[in-house]
Amino acid sequence: MMITRNQAFALFVSATLxxxxxxxxAGPITPVDFGIEASTDKVLMPSSSIGSVVLTxxxxxxxxxRLTSGxxxxxxxxxxxxAEFAAxxxxxxxxxxxxxxxxxxxxxxxxxxxxxxK
Numbered sequence: 001m002m003i004t005r006n007q008a009f010a011l012f013v014s015a016t017l018x019x020x021x022x023x024x025x026a027g028p029i030t031p032v033d034f035g036i037e038a039s040t041d042k043v044l045m046p047s048s049s050i051g052s053v054v055l056t057x058x059x060x061x062x063x064x065x066r067l068t069s070g071x072x073x074x075x076x077x078x079x080x081x082x083a084e085f086a087a088x089x090x091x092x093x094x095x096x097x098x099x100x101x102x103x104x105x106x107x108x109x110x111x112x113x114x115x116x117x118k
Contacts, residue, residue, distance in 0.1 A: 032102065032108070033100045033101055033102045033108045034100070034101060035098050035099070035100050035101075036055065036098070036099045036100075036101060037096065037097075037098055038055050038057075038097045038098070038099060039094045039095070039096065039097060040089050040092045040093070040094055040095045040096075040097050040112060041092075041093070041094040042055065042056045042057055043055055043056070043089060043097055043099075044056065045086045045089055045090055046067065046086075048082070049067055049069070049071065049082035050067060050068070050069070051066075051067060052064045052065060052066050052067065053065050053067060053099065053107060053110070055099065064105075065099060065101050065105050065106070065107045066105060066106045066107065067082070067106075067107050068106050068107070070108070071106075071107045071108065071109060071110065072108070072109040072110075073085035073109070073110050073111075074109065074110070074111040074112070075088050075111075075112055075114060076112075076113065076114035085110065085112065088112060089112055095112060095113045095114075096112070096113040097110065097111070097112050097113075098110065098111045098112075
């Protein structure tokens with residue numbers, strides 16, 4: 001049996017609609033944390049992994065978020081310790097930094113982009 005393009009397209013659309021209906025029936029999605037995009041030159045890192053990271057910007061008030069023993073750190077795609085991460089961020093040229101925070105203002109994870117090679 002040969003399937004025409006129209007039949008294949010109709011099958012695809014039907015499957016897509018069914019998947020959408022199934023996802024909607026599952027209930028609302030509740031986020032666990034939210035991401036804040038920042039820059040390494042606008043962040044103040046604490047001296048230890050149990051302190052608070054402070055995000056600053058030119059047009060907003062400083063915001064503080066608490067680190068915990070469960071906070072994860074990544075430099076590029078590689079996991080890092082707090083000490084490695086903080087050393088990589090402090091005094092670095094401006095790079096992209098993501099801070100993922102729970103509603104209670106605790107940090108779940110932080111990621112920083114790798115410095116460009118010169």
